[in-house]
Amino acid sequence: MSVLVYTETENGKFKKNAFEVASYAKNVADQMGTNVTAIAINAENAEELGAYGVSKVLNVSNDQLSTFNAKAYASTIAQAAEAEGSKVIIISSSADSKYLGGILAAKLHAGYVPNVVAAPESTAPFMVKRTAFSNKGFAHTEIDSEVKIVGVSNNAFGVIENAASASSEAFTPTIGDADFGVKSIEVDKVVGKATIADADIVVSAGRGLKGPENWGMVEELADVLGAATACSKPVSDLGWRPHGEHVGQTGKPVASNLYIAIGISGAIQHLAGVSASKTKVVINNDPEAPFFKAADYGIVGDAFEVVPELIEKLKEFKAQNA
Amino acid sequence: MKILVCISNVPDTTSKINFTEGDTKFDTNGVQFVINPNDEFGLTRAMWFKEKQGAAVHVVTVGDASVEPTIRKALAIGADEGIRVNAAPKDGFFVARQLAEIVKNGGYDLIIAGRESIDYNGGMVPGIMASLLDMNFVNTCISLEIEGTEATAMREIDGGKEKISTSLPLIIGGQKGLVEESDLRIPNMRGIMMARKKALNVVDEVDSPTPTADKKFERPAAKGPVKLVDAGNISELVDLLHNEAKAL
Numbered sequence: 001m002s003v004l005v006y007t008e009t010e011n012g013k014f015k016k017n018a019f020e021v022a023s024y025a026k027n028v029a030d031q032m033g034t035n036v037t038a039i040a041i042n043a044e045n046a047e048e049l050g051a052y053g054v055s056k057v058l059n060v061s062n063d064q065l066s067t068f069n070a071k072a073y074a075s076t077i078a079q080a081a082e083a084e085g086s087k088v089i090i091i092s093s094s095a096d097s098k099y100l101g102g103i104l105a106a107k108l109h110a111g112y113v114p115n116v117v118a119a120p121e122s123t124a125p126f127m128v129k130r131t132a133f134s135n136k137g138f139a140h141t142e143i144d145s146e147v148k149i150v151g152v153s154n155n156a157f158g159v160i161e162n163a164a165s166a167s168s169e170a171f172t173p174t175i176g177d178a179d180f181g182v183k184s185i186e187v188d189k190v191v192g193k194a195t196i197a198d199a200d201i202v203v204s205a206g207r208g209l210k211g212p213e214n215w216g217m218v219e220e221l222a223d224v225l226g227a228a229t230a231c232s233k234p235v236s237d238l239g240w241r242p243h244g245e246h247v248g249q250t251g252k253p254v255a256s257n258l259y260i261a262i263g264i265s266g267a268i269q270h271l272a273g274v275s276a277s278k279t280k281v282v283i284n285n286d287p288e289a290p291f292f293k294a295a296d297y298g299i300v301g302d303a304f305e306v307v308p309e310l311i312e313k314l315k316e317f318k319a320q321n322a
Numbered sequence: 323m324k325i326l327v328c329i330s331n332v333p334d335t336t337s338k339i340n341f342t343e344g345d346t347k348f349d350t351n352g353v354q355f356v357i358n359p360n361d362e363f364g365l366t367r368a369m370w371f372k373e374k375q376g377a378a379v380h381v382v383t384v385g386d387a388s389v390e391p392t393i394r395k396a397l398a399i400g401a402d403e404g405i406r407v408n409a410a411p412k413d414g415f416f417v418a419r420q421l422a423e424i425v426k427n428g429g430y431d432l433i434i435a436g437r438e439s440i441d442y443n444g445g446m447v448p449g450i451m452a453s454l455l456d457m458n459f460v461n462t463c464i465s466l467e468i469e470g471t472e473a474t475a476m477r478e479i480d481g482g483k484e485k486i487s488t489s490l491p492l493i494i495g496g497q498k499g500l501v502e503e504s505d506l507r508i509p510n511m512r513g514i515m516m517a518r519k520k521a522l523n524v525v526d527e528v529d530s531p532t533p534t535a536d537k538k539f540e541r542p543a544a545k546g547p548v549k550l551v552d553a554g555n556i557s558e559l560v561d562l563l564h565n566e567a568k569a570l
Contacts, residue, residue: 098461105450133348141535145531
């Protein structure tokens with residue numbers, strides 16, 4: 001009856017969102033008077049999850065699962081839920097978890113609610129708050145199926161330390177060829193840099209930068225902050241930056257702690273994709289840019305003067321607070 | 323090749339989002355409905371398969387008669403036939419179950435849905451459908467090539483992309499990248515005239531669980547005014563981000 005949480009790994013290490021979903025699962029388990037069991041795939045230090053309230057880790061060691069496969073992973077999680085008798089399953093909002101969420105829901109005949117931004121308001125009935133209408137609204141959604149799946153929004157709940165001592169045991173799901181109808185041929189992924197999906201800070205720039213040759217200062221600002229770089233839709237449409245950097249309604253969603261928008265006017269489609277970020281800073285030479293209405297902090301000024309100055313001030317700040 | 327494009331009828335991006343009946347329903351008053359943007363990229367890719375590889379393209383929407391203009395628009399863009407499942411789309415599971423029935427009865431090789439709709443943002447319909455039908459499924463799909471029954475796709479992942487090989491029958495959760503924004507088509511007069519003559523079949527809903535229900539909606543809390551920092555005093559911004567926003 002424990003709450004099951006799927007804690008994602010990458011190259012054997014837990015992703016940051018694993019600790020957030022574990023923290024969330026602990027909250028749900030406390031409300032329901034039960035414990036948290038995690039399902040992890042090829043995790044090197046499964047016991048690490050104890051710090052976030054997990055009591056038991058089912059750790060799968062399987063070379064076939066070394067690369068993400070939505071169907072095989074969903075099958076693994078479903079088998080873990082059945083083995084544990086879990087009725088509530090917590091997953092993240094990563095691209096992988098959103099990929100497997102629907103498959104898992106159908107396998108377990110479960111109600112699945114993604115984009116959840118807070119701990120359940122109650123567990124009987126099971127009510128959660130989630131974003132809807134591309135961040136222009138929230139829904140309070142009830143799940144009334146026997147098995148329930150909650151997808152937690154990135155950075156919405158936070159990582160909460162809650163020491164428990166986690167035991168780890170091997171878990172061997174039954175995985176067959178039928179699970180691998182979709183094969184990964186090649187993964188092309190930036191390594192050693194923050195990604196838009198899990199960065200605390202995202203630095204984004206738009207057409208106000210005038211051309212791709214001016215992105216050096218954006219990258220430098222991102223480096224100083226340990227941030228991911230992003231861009232507006234026109235910039236990716238013009239080919240100034242790769243499509244993978246496009247954030248907004250039809251691009252990647254952003255839910256970072258800090259979002260810095262440089263030379264982006266703030267079209268409604270852009271705001272729909274980034275407004276889940278906690279603190280938004282806008283740098284734009286046009287005081288009428290709509291983004292100023294959606295931002296927390298703003299500087300009206302020339303990006304080519306403001307950004308280099310900001311980099312210097314941040315370097316000083318980092319040096320003092322190192 | 324027979325393609326089914328699953329279309330969600332959604333409020334235009336610029337719509338004001340309001341709620342009615344004690345905040346239990348989305349207020350459609352004055353709202354313009356459009357083809358969900360993620361689905362429109364998929365529909366446009368389907369047109370490419372039609373023109374280059376002779377595919378037949380059907381479109382389907384779950385909804386009452388008010389969604390028919392959106393289906394007609396898809397027909398005007400070039401889809402051959404429309405299907406409307408006559409039911410209120412209650413939740414993601416329900417919609418996926420309805421669409422799965424259409425797929426099962428229609429013998430489709432490729433089913434293209436969007437990665438998510440821009441209204442309820444559930445993003446689960448293609449995955450549930452794939453699991454119910456036991457078909458191959460690629461989500462956040464940004465490119466797709468079909469050769470015989472073999473498919474090569476690109477999937478957007480966090481921090482990069484992944485090349486995938488799979489086979490038909492296949493379900494896609496599509497998005498921008500399947501085609502570019504500049505490839506999207508505006509129906510011309512001839513297309514609109516032809517669309518009037520194309521079949522739009524209305525079918526009844528099938529029984530389905532509805533495991534989730536939106537009980538109440540709310541709008542985000544009103545945001546305070548932006549705090550402007552003078553361009554000559556950048557230190558103040560760093561200070562605010564550190565001490566006030568706790569973002570550094």
